[in-house]
Amino acid sequence: MIPVCRLEELPEGESVRVDVEPPIAVFHTDGELYAIDDTCTHQDASLSEGFLEGCLVECPLHEASFDLRTGVPTCLPARRPVRTHRVTVDDGMIHVHRSEKENAAA
């Protein structure tokens, strides 16, 4: 369980990068919290810096989008999904529960 930040520090529409190895991006969008691996599977770009539209985040470099709920890329150039991680809020503190296994292939 990795502490991220307090819920009020991550307003709707924003994201934060957690500097673990590999890094994880946590998003607050559509009233939910999502966590995925931060590094785009296509190239070295940080998804926490990506453009957020609903449950999709667009890679800041190449226009590849990932679904935050599943980690699955919606279009090329990314072909492999990113891992998703479970998020909980305990006493106002956001935590990420890292999943070790790879996502099923897209």
Added chain:
Amino acid sequence: MRTVTVVGASLAGLYAARELRAQGFDGRLVIVGEEQHRPYDRPPLSKDFLSGKASESDLALSDDEETLELGAEWMFGVRARGLDARGRTVLLDNGRTVSTDGLVIATGARARRLPGPQLPGVHTLRTLDEARALRADLHRGTRRVVVIGGGFIGAETASSCAAMGHDVTVVEAAPLPLLGQLGPEMAAVCARLHERGGVRLVTGTGVAAIEGGTRVTGVRLTDGRLFPADVVVVGIGATPTTEWLAGSTLAVHDGVLCDDGCVTSLPQVVAVGDVARVGGVRAEHWTSATAQPRVAVRNLLAGHTVEHVRPLPYFWSDQYGSRLQFAGRREQGDVPRIVEGSTEEGGFLAVYERDARTTAVLALDRPRPFTRLRRELARADAQSTTMPSAPASAATPEPTPAPAPAPASAAPAAVAV
């Protein structure tokens, strides 16, 4: 169409192959690549690959599963050396020929070299083999590196070399690097990145000679100065690979001339990526190479132009720990305005304006607001460009005429060197 041949097995060629299958072409698909390597991504060559952070396997654009799905006949290490007048037979340098019903030209461009003999220690950087050679030279200890050309390849290479601890000088013939792409104000801002990265920037002077005997020893500038060098990287642009089309009937003028739908003067021949001059513009951008194939393949399979492609020019560059991103159609005289951050420190977001209208956006380390503006610009651009010259509808029976013989003036932002 029973056979389609894609000549060129890099980004644009691979995307064209994907599109052919995605759009239902189930015939014979032949892909000819001059390099020995499977399709790989070039942008990291000047960055993580050079520094050793990325390996060759990290560059792969495709995997075994996809390769199997494409069901193509791949020929690596084979160069096309000719195309017959009807565009139906591709001649290969291994003596073979390929008879084909459709052809996708995706032969890209080659790094331009300085005239004269190539001394050991002088490099260009475009292919994996070139990157391997440069990397080997840079990992032999601390070197004095002179980079000729302050464009994207030059700046990224200089940045990587500086990060590896080398002593680096960048020589740029223009008064400022990226002047044509960014305009004087923002080019001046970005030029300071070199200084920040501990790299010497010499501008406004050309190269008179590469000095050396068995190996390079220095670079002599036109103003007389001599910069000693163990390694020289020449980053002065690229030339589209079109020599092999000399005997064909295709019009070639700094690229293969195509209409707005990537279709050449032969309706069953299309061109995509760095080699294609589409509607008068040849854009050496990663995003052009990935956006054009869908439309090119659609038009190829339709037998004439049914759709146009005009992606908003977009490029990025990673240098000195910063990410530079630019999108839009900037024209000379467009006025830049900082809308977020500062040019002094910590990155910024700038828009270029003309008549109170945003024409382009530039960001340094502002990826998210940049993407928002880029998307807005792309939307507005699509509306403004489809209105007056709407793509020929499917009802248009006749093929579009051959493209004009001379290229129109290219959009200033569209040529990344």
